Each structure stands twice: as structure tokens, then as C-alpha cells.
Amino acid sequence: MLERQETEVFLTLAEELHFGRTADRLRCSPGRVSQVVKCLERRIGAQLFLRTSRRVTLSAIGAQLRDDLLPAHRQIQLAYRRAVVAARGIAGPLRVGYSTPWVADAVLRAGAVLSARHPKCTVEAQETQFADPYGPLRSGELDVQISEFPVREADLTAGPVLFTEPxxxxxxxxxxxxxxxxxxxxxxxxxxxxxxxxxxxxxxxxxxxxxxxxxxxxxxxxxxxxxxxxxxxxxxxxxxxxxxxxxxxxxxxxxxxxxxxxxxxxTIDYGLLWPTDRATPAVQALVTVLCETVTAERSPGSARIGQAHPGV
Structure with missing residues (x-):
């Protein structure tokens, strides 16, 4: 059975392929990283990393172990984060992806309202790219995203449409x-x-x-x-x-x-997305505030701030 430190050292070294950088990330010495890896290799009975004076690479068994461990490790991390969020309630940073600057403006305005209601909660906006439209949302890099609809993905919840543009x-x-x-x-x-x-x-x-x-x-x-x-x-x-x-x-x-x-x-419709299994209280609070903010700006007598940017 792998211990937590062994898992973290192995996966970090498998990503960095450098003992010094691995030690820096884990805030320990390169000697400690080497010690943990050697101990793990003895227990498994095979080399996990191939070392030379110039480079470190994964062995075939090491690559197999990495591929088998990563999904479970990420699931454990996600479970921990969800527990922390549930304990804190509406708190912590919310990372929101956007595909257009004018959507980012709306996100930041809504973020100010959300922070006023929940002082422990902040909102950070991050532009999404064509190269990987839903990857950051699925990996946990983003909590919410505003994208061009339609979106019909089994693991993503498509929320309300915020903007409709000719x-x-x-x-x-x-x-x-x-x-x-x-x-x-x-x-x-x-x-x-x-x-x-x-x-x-x-x-x-x-x-x-x-x-x-x-x-x-x-x-x-x-x-x-x-x-x-x-x-x-x-x-x-x-x-x-x-x-x-x-x-x-x-x-x-x-x-x-x-x-x-x-x-x-x-029209081009821009709507809210979030991972179905990560609909935290903070995410739901942000969705509510975004809808309220956009609706208020569209109401008669209320100036609409900003101009639209191309969606696609």
C-alpha cells in the first residue's frame, strides 16, 4: 500500500523528471526525494525511474504506475477540496472562465457584488482558449465558465443563458x-x-x-x-x-x-457552465448573482455597460 508521501513524491517526480524541482515543489531536500523513490522501488521490486547524469525518465513500469495512480489521486484531491468548501460555506476564490472580454466585465461586476454579500468569497476571471474549450473546467482549474451555447456534455451542467447577441x-x-x-x-x-x-x-x-x-x-x-x-x-x-x-x-x-x-x-447565446459534481454553494451563489446583475443591466432605465466581443 502506498503512503501519502510516497504517492506525492512519485507523481511529482513523474511530472517534473527532475529531483531538484520535485524537492522545491514538495519543500524537502533532493536527498529525501531520492530516498523515498528508492524505498518505493525496493518494495515494488522494479525501477520506476531511469537515471543518468543528464536526465531522468520513467521506466515502463513507472509510466504504468503513474497512469494508474493519477485518476485516483485527483479524485482524492477533489473530494478533499469539496469537503473544505462545504465546511467553509460560501468562501474562497471562485475561478470563472470567459471567452470574450465583455463577458469578463460582467463576471468582475458580479464578483464585486458577491464579495460584498460574502466577504470571504472572491472571484477571479480567466480567458478560455479554443485549443481546449472545456479542459480547464473539467480539470478543476476553473469552477464556472461562460461559453457559447449549445453545450450538451454529460459531466457539465448547462445553466441559464446570460447574453443573446445577433x-x-x-x-x-x-x-x-x-x-x-x-x-x-x-x-x-x-x-x-x-x-x-x-x-x-x-x-x-x-x-x-x-x-x-x-x-x-x-x-x-x-x-x-x-x-x-x-x-x-x-x-x-x-x-x-x-x-x-x-x-x-x-x-x-x-x-x-x-x-x-x-x-x-x-443569435449567439452565452450561458453558464459548471461541472455537475462540483455545484458548491459558492458556485450556486455566483450563478444567482450573475443572473441578477445581467438582468438588472438589461432592465429599462439601466445602462448596459460595455460592448460585446466576438463569441466565435
């Missing part, structure tokens, strides 16, 4: 579409569509980056990108077009790009 098409300034007052979905067949270098669910891609127009015309695929800034550069360079929130122009007007509103496309 669509526009971001096109190269010299493209014929840039001279139109509006575009329709059939116009998507007239230029390559910038895509994402990520494994988005097929239902999400069909909503935001379809392969065919409603009339059945094929839509060519353009460059695949990992970050939003790349979309702007490729559109300006004439490599393709991209559907965005209509108010994107307020944030990203620049030479080489035009924004043309759709006259027939569905």
Missing part, C-alpha cells in the same frame, strides 16, 4: 461581401470559413461553423486557429471569414476587416 460576418475588407449591407447564411458558401484547431463537439460546430448552408451548398474550410487573435489576422490577410457577435466591431475594427450583419442567422 451575429455578423467578419470578412476581408476587399471581399465582395464587404460591400453588402447584410449577408445571409447562403453567403457562407462564398468564402472559406476560419476554423478552430480543437475538438469541439459536432453539435457545437454545426451551430457555429457549419459544413453546409441551409440550402445545401458546401462551405469551404479555411485556416485552423488556436487563439482569437489569429482569427483577426487571417481574415485581414484574406484567408477566410468568421461569424462573430455583431458588436465585435466596437472591439476589433481595424484596417483590412469589415463586419457585415446577418439578416437570417440565429
Amino acid at each position: 451575429r455578423a460576418l467578419m470578412v476581408p475588407a476587399q471581399h465582395p461581401l464587404a460591400r453588402q449591407d447584410t449577408v445571409c447564411q447562403e453567403d457562407l458558401a462564398r468564402a472559406p470559413l476560419i476554423t478552430f484547431a480543437a475538438e469541439f463537439p459536432s453539435y457545437w460546430l454545426e451551430c457555429h461553423l457549419p459544413t453546409h448552408t441551409p440550402g445545401g451548398q458546401p462551405i469551404a474550410r479555411g485556416r485552423a486557429v488556436r487563439y482569437w487573435a489569429e482569427v483577426l489576422s487571417h481574415v485581414a490577410a484574406g484567408h477566410g471569414v468568421a461569424p462573430v457577435a455583431a458588436r465585435a466591431e466596437a472591439y476589433h475594427a481595424r484596417p483590412g476587416i469589415a463586419f457585415v450583419p446577418f439578416r437570417d442567422a440565429p
Whole structure:
């Protein structure tokens, strides 16, 4: 049976592959790390790490042990964190992911309200990337996320929609579409569509980056990108077009790009997400405050703060 210290030393060294860095992370000496590893290897009866004067690597048995241990270790850590959160109530930092700066503004405003109600609770905003849209939420790096819907994932709860934005098409300034007052979905067949270098669910891609127009015309695929800034550069360079929130122009007007509103496309809806098994009291409190804040800003006589940024 592995002891807690053995598990922590082994998994940290398996990640760092360096005795000094492992010791720094665990706040002990490299000698202690070496001692724990040697003891573990004797008990198992095989080398877990292959050492030379220049590098440390995992043996085949070490790699197998790492792969078998990691899920259980993460589950134990998650159980501990959930117990701590339950004991504290609505307290501690809440990490919220966002895909657009104007959503981040709303998160930070709601965070100020939440902290006023619950002084032990703070909110931190973190931008999500196309490359791994739900990974940080699943790994525990984020507690809540506001993303473009639809989201239909078995392990994620899709909460209320916070923002509904009309669509526009971001096109190269010299493209014929840039001279139109509006575009329709059939116009998507007239230029390559910038895509994402990520494994988005097929239902999400069909909503935001379809392969065919409603009339059945094929839509060519353009460059695949990992970050939003790349979309702007490729559109300006004439490599393709991209559907965005209509108010994107307020944030990203620049030479080489035009924004043309759709006259027939569905809206882009931004909603709340959180892991189904981590719906803590603090998460639920933040969801409530976000809904209240957004609703209040939409009410008559209340100015809506900020402009929309493109969703996709």
C-alpha cells in the first residue's frame, strides 16, 4: 500500500523528471526525494525511474504506475477540496472562465457584488482558449465558465443563458461581401470559413461553423486557429471569414476587416457552465448573482455597460 508521501513524491517526480524541482515543489531536500523513490522501488521490486547524469525518465513500469495512480489521486484531491468548501460555506476564490472580454466585465461586476454579500468569497476571471474549450473546467482549474451555447456534455451542467447577441460576418475588407449591407447564411458558401484547431463537439460546430448552408451548398474550410487573435489576422490577410457577435466591431475594427450583419442567422447565446459534481454553494451563489446583475443591466432605465466581443 502506498503512503501519502510516497504517492506525492512519485507523481511529482513523474511530472517534473527532475529531483531538484520535485524537492522545491514538495519543500524537502533532493536527498529525501531520492530516498523515498528508492524505498518505493525496493518494495515494488522494479525501477520506476531511469537515471543518468543528464536526465531522468520513467521506466515502463513507472509510466504504468503513474497512469494508474493519477485518476485516483485527483479524485482524492477533489473530494478533499469539496469537503473544505462545504465546511467553509460560501468562501474562497471562485475561478470563472470567459471567452470574450465583455463577458469578463460582467463576471468582475458580479464578483464585486458577491464579495460584498460574502466577504470571504472572491472571484477571479480567466480567458478560455479554443485549443481546449472545456479542459480547464473539467480539470478543476476553473469552477464556472461562460461559453457559447449549445453545450450538451454529460459531466457539465448547462445553466441559464446570460447574453443573446445577433451575429455578423467578419470578412476581408476587399471581399465582395464587404460591400453588402447584410449577408445571409447562403453567403457562407462564398468564402472559406476560419476554423478552430480543437475538438469541439459536432453539435457545437454545426451551430457555429457549419459544413453546409441551409440550402445545401458546401462551405469551404479555411485556416485552423488556436487563439482569437489569429482569427483577426487571417481574415485581414484574406484567408477566410468568421461569424462573430455583431458588436465585435466596437472591439476589433481595424484596417483590412469589415463586419457585415446577418439578416437570417440565429443569435449567439452565452450561458453558464459548471461541472455537475462540483455545484458548491459558492458556485450556486455566483450563478444567482450573475443572473441578477445581467438582468438588472438589461432592465429599462439601466445602462448596459460595455460592448460585446466576438463569441466565435
